[in-house]
Amino acid sequence: MALIVQKYGGTSVGSTERIRNVAKRVARFHREGHQLVVVVSAMSGETNRLLGLARELSSSPDPRELDVVAAAGEQVTIGLLAIALHDLGVKSRSYTGAQVRILTDSAFTKARILEIDDQRMRKDLAEGTIVIVAGFQGVDRHGNITTLGRGGSDTSGVALAAALKADECQIYTDVDGVYTADPRIVPEARRLDKITFEEMLELASQGSKVLQIRSVEFAGKYMVRLRVLSSFEDVDSQSPGTLITYEEDDDMEQAIISGIAFNRDEAKISVMGVEDKPGIAYAILGPIAAANVDVDMIVQNIGASGHTDFSFTVNRSEYRKAMAVLESQRGKSFEARDIIGDDHIAKVSVVGIGMRSHVGLASKMFKTLADERINLQMISTSEIKIAVVIDEKYVELAVRVLHKAFELDKGSHGPSA
Secondary structure, three states: OOEEEEEEOOOOOOOHHHHHHHHHHHHHHHHOOOEEEEEEOOOOOHHHHHHHHHHHHOOOOOHHHHHHHHOHHHHHHHHHHHHHHHHOOOOEEEEOHHHHOEEEOOOOOOOOEEEEOOHHHHHHHHOOOEEEEEOOEEEOOOOOEEEOOOOHHHHHHHHHHHHHOOOEEEEEEOOOOOEOOOOOOOOOOOEOOEEEHHHHHHHHHOOOOOOOHHHHHHHHHOOOOEEEEEOOOOOOOOOOOEEEEOOOOHHHHHOOOOEEEEEEEEEEEEEEEEEOOOOHHHHHHHHHHHOOOOEEEEEEEEOOOOEEEEEEEEEHHHHHHHHHHHHHHEOOOEOOOEEEEEEEEEEEEEEOHHHHHOOOHHHHHHHHHHHOOOOOOEEEEEOOEEEEEEEHHHHHHHHHHHHHHOOHHHOOOOOOO
């Protein structure tokens, strides 16, 4: 039978009753003869609670100690799931990231996986034991607990599947697959049977919450067969969910738009009136990168006076940090007339592998938004994506009208005009 890695998110293990249901599902796969490694998140809301306690004590907690606190949530869940499986008469053993030895770098709160020691897991699997691993965490070369950042449990699951060369990595969440848009905003949204890694990577990077972007990158790099399923369906359900594949079949080549994603966790920063000269982009963004702040969209507007306005977006949680870095560098790394920001923006994106061979999609998107009097503040494109920054208050309207304009609600692949 197959070697399967299953990952269960916070809502899937949000109570002892839900943990018991997860245990029943895992036990069913085990009875069918599969070898199982189960990766779990902290119980829903627990990580926020723990981080909140830390911030009650300090407005800027030490990152190393913050990781010690944050990693505790998953440790509770792995123990509870093991207890639930033992109660069902199923042999299982729980491990923290350090015990498995998921080796990471030392970038606390945003660590990246370097390597995984799979020997202990393989020994347990060979003995018929279900291996339960804490997601979201690892250990650096100095023995420090590290965490992988928000959504890091998805990355843990895919990384373990890659290390073990698993037949499939199943991501269980509170939705039964990847949809053409968020069903909470667009009730007519459809579940996709399959989607390419390329499209899923764009959707994840543009704000889709189904999978964490680093997990999709990992899966694509190591060719891990990835499937998104719901943990809230009946334990004996055989729902196929959504398969994320690296193969573009004939049907996928016909698809124009696969989905629409949005992200409210965005902020825009504009450095106004900087000198238009070689190296100015690095002078602005170099200190931002050194502060470990990720930059997304970038737009530079060159004026006739030899000066330029330089705008970029960051995650909203890092907005104040980025603004402080720029103010500290103003007059040192660069001169600027002004530095302004807006943390009430959102990004909306249309994604589809069929965009490579169809023209007129950008104009269709822009006209649809213009008809609703939605102003576009920034635009970014790739081979399979068009993304725009708009005022946050229009985000739901924009998603609904674009979903309709590209006929994603009809089960078709949308018009080519």
